[in-house]
Amino acid sequence: MTLLLNGCSYGYEWKDFPGYNLSQSGGSIARSVRTTIEWIVANGNPDYVFIPLTLTNRFEIAKIMEQNIPIEGPYITGGHTHYEIGAKLSDSCYLGWDYAFMYITLLSAWLDQRGVKHLIWDQANMFDRKDIQGFNGMEKLKLVEANPRIIPLFDFCGNQYMYDNGGEWDEDDSHLETNTRHYKNESYIILQEYLEKYMKDVLNEKVEWK
Amino acid sequence: MILLNGCSFGWAWQSFPGVNISKTGGSFYRSVRTTVEYCASNGNPNAVLIPITFIDRDEYITSISQDSIIEGPYSVSTASTELKQLNETFNMLSDTSYATWDRFFLTLTLFCAWLEKQNIKYIIWDQCNKFDKVHLTGYKAINKFKYIEENKNIVDLFNFCANQYMYDNGAIITDPRTKVPSQAHYEDQYYKVLANYLREYIKQHNLGIDL
Numbered sequence: 022m023t024l025l026l027n028g029c030s031y032g033y034e035w036k037d038f039p040g041y042n043l044s045q046s047g048g049s050i051a052r053s054v055r056t057t058i059e060w061i062v063a064n065g066n067p068d069y070v071f072i073p074l075t076l077t078n079r080f081e082i083a084k085i086m087e088q089n090i091p092i093e094g095p096y097i098t099g100g101h102t103h104y105e106i107g108a109k110l111s112d113s114c115y116l117g118w119d120y121a122f123m124y125i126t127l128l129s130a131w132l133d134q135r136g137v138k139h140l141i142w143d144q145a146n147m148f149d150r151k152d153i154q155g156f157n158g159m160e161k162l163k164l165v166e167a168n169p170r171i172i173p174l175f176d177f178c179g180n181q182y183m184y185d186n187g188g189e190w191d192e193d194d195s196h197l198e199t200n201t202r203h204y205k206n207e208s209y210i211i212l213q214e215y216l217e218k219y220m221k222d223v224l225n226e227k228v229e230w231k
Numbered sequence: 232m233i234l235l236n237g238c239s240f241g242w243a244w245q246s247f248p249g250v251n252i253s254k255t256g257g258s259f260y261r262s263v264r265t266t267v268e269y270c271a272s273n274g275n276p277n278a279v280l281i282p283i284t285f286i287d288r289d290e291y292i293t294s295i296s297q298d299s300i301i302e303g304p305y306s307v308s309t310a311s312t313e314l315k316q317l318n319e320t321f322n323m324l325s326d327t328s329y330a331t332w333d334r335f336f337l338t339l340t341l342f343c344a345w346l347e348k349q350n351i352k353y354i355i356w357d358q359c360n361k362f363d364k365v366h367l368t369g370y371k372a373i374n375k376f377k378y379i380e381e382n383k384n385i386v387d388l389f390n391f392c393a394n395q396y397m398y399d400n401g402a403i404i405t406d407p408r409t410k411v412p413s414q415a416h417y418e419d420q421y422y423k424v425l426a427n428y429l430r431e432y433i434k435q436h437n438l439g440i441d442l
Contacts, residue, residue: 055337062374076352085332085370094372095329100405106321110291110314115304127341130348158264160271 022229023067023169027053029075031180032041036206038108039231041067047098049079050121054128059092066137069228073144073179074125076201077117080107109146115156118148125171126164133170140216142172144179147200168225178210180204186211233440234269237264239346240358240394245419250276254308258288259335263342268301275351278440280405280429282358282393285329286335289318329370341386342377352440354433356386358393361413382437393425400424 024040026032029052032044043056053072061067085095111117125141132139137212153159165171184190184199188208195202220226233249235241241253252265262281270276273392290305291314308318322331346353367373379385398404398412402421409415426442433440 023324032236048286051334054341055333058337058375060338062377070346076238081330083325083327084328084352085327089369089371091371094370095327095334106324110317110321112292113304116292123267126339127263127345129336131341131344133348134344156304157300158268158305161264164267165400186296201252 024069024071024074024228024230025057025067026073027057027060027069028073028144029053029076029079029227030203032073034203035207035212037207037209039068039229043092044073045093045098047079048057048075049081049098050063050074050077050124052081052096052098053077053096054124055090055096057128059094061135061137063092066135068138070132070137070139072125072128072139072141074121074141074146074174076145077121078104078107078114079117114152115159118153119156119159120162122161122165124159126168129170131166138224139170140172140180140220142177142216142223144172144173147181148174150175161166169176172219177215182215183208183211232276233278233280233442234266234276235280235282236261236266236269237358238284238288239416240284240304241282243416243419244425246422249280252301253282254302254307256288256308256309257284258290259283259286260288260338261305262289263338264303264305265301265340267345268303270349270351275349278352278354278421278438279346281353281355283339283355283360283388284358286360287322287331289321291317305329308408327371328366332367332370334375336373336379337377339385340375343382350437353384354386354429354438354440355384356391356393356429357388359414360388360389361392361395362416364389367422386432393428396428397421397424 028033029048030046032047034095043060057070063208081096083095087097089095143159178200180202181200183204186210188204189200191202236248236251237253238257238393239255242255254320266279292304305316320400347387350436395413397417402417404410404415406415430442
């Protein structure tokens with residue numbers, strides 16, 4: 022059984038994930054979507070795709086003089102200079118959220134179309150509806166909420182769930198909010214068990230975690 | 232009901248026989264986003280028609296933004312000098328046009344899958360870019376392009392540009408801003424030329440869209 026995981030450092034920390042782990046530190050949701058597709062085009066369909074959504078304000082830029090490799094292309098992560106410009110271009114969380122909702126809706130449709138089972142969940146954002154109160158142009162959230170392959174975004178956050186259930190984190194992250202800490206590899210069994218139960222209860226599906 | 236959603240080149244098609252939510256200065260990402268939003272708000276149309284605008288356009292949310300149903304609080308990147316400059320600065324963070332192409336291919340591929348899952352008929356074509364494959368030479372991680380080439384609902388991007396086609400078939404440039412045929416705005420009457428081309432394409436490829 023081929024399993025594919027593709028998130029940011031929060032996915033990368035799941036060292037014992039029993040499959041291909043394309044997660045990359047500093048990665049954005051756009052990267053998770055983009056490289057999942059590239060990987061599938063290059064390698065064929067996996068049996069299950071897992072996407073832990075990283076922080077929605079992340080984006081990526083391309084530096085072809087620094088990198089030009091398969092799957093990743095010339096995109097680079099890390100460095101925060103461009104976020105200063107990003108902040109000028111968007112004065113609220115709306116853009117990041119709205120595009121996240123749109124891209125996961127589209128990705129889910131693409132994976133469905135190819136017959137690839139998948140599960141998408143928030144890993145670090147801890148979405149709260151009050152942050153988007155009053156915004157127009159967000160009816161697409163209905164499409165997200167109607168999709169059983171997306172764990173209800175306003176009810177579950179992977180990092181917070183690990184914290185609430187005894188997960189241990191890297192000491193260096195102790196100053197961070199519990200939903201943005203990096204948890205130790207051993208703690209990911211907590212997340213795995215949650216995902217396993219969700220897949221069984223909601224999707225009537227099961228994967229072999231080995 | 233059929234839905235048209237592009238930029239000013241779509242808006243100029245005033246006699247379009249359906250709902251036209253094209254917007255001047257709009258990006259391809261706006262077309263995708265607002266089409267999804269329109270469907271979520273109003274139900275699915277029978278068919279969606281997307282004339283692809285300049286793919287290096289983007290959209291932002293700033294204090295000058297609007298906030299309306301379907302459109303949300305976005306500003307197009309051409310809305311003001313300040314935004315134009317910011318858009319340029321942002322684009323300059325990359326040292327290549329790769330990201331512009333790749334993001335476009337990615338979004339187009341995903342959007343098509345979504346429309347198909349919704350059972351919405353669609354046709355998508357380049358309106359003004361006049362794409363050339365030479366600009367993709369040497370790029371890696373662009374394999375997703377094969378989905379676009381295989382998709383009969385997307386008019387061959389490298390062999391058809393609607394504005395150029397209208398010009399080549401008699402449209403007259405009255406646009407004071409440009410004399411470049413692929414980038415000029417044409418009067419509504421010349422969209423008959425485009426409509427006829429699309430009708431023939433729809434028929435040949437059995438897309439089932441009543442234009």
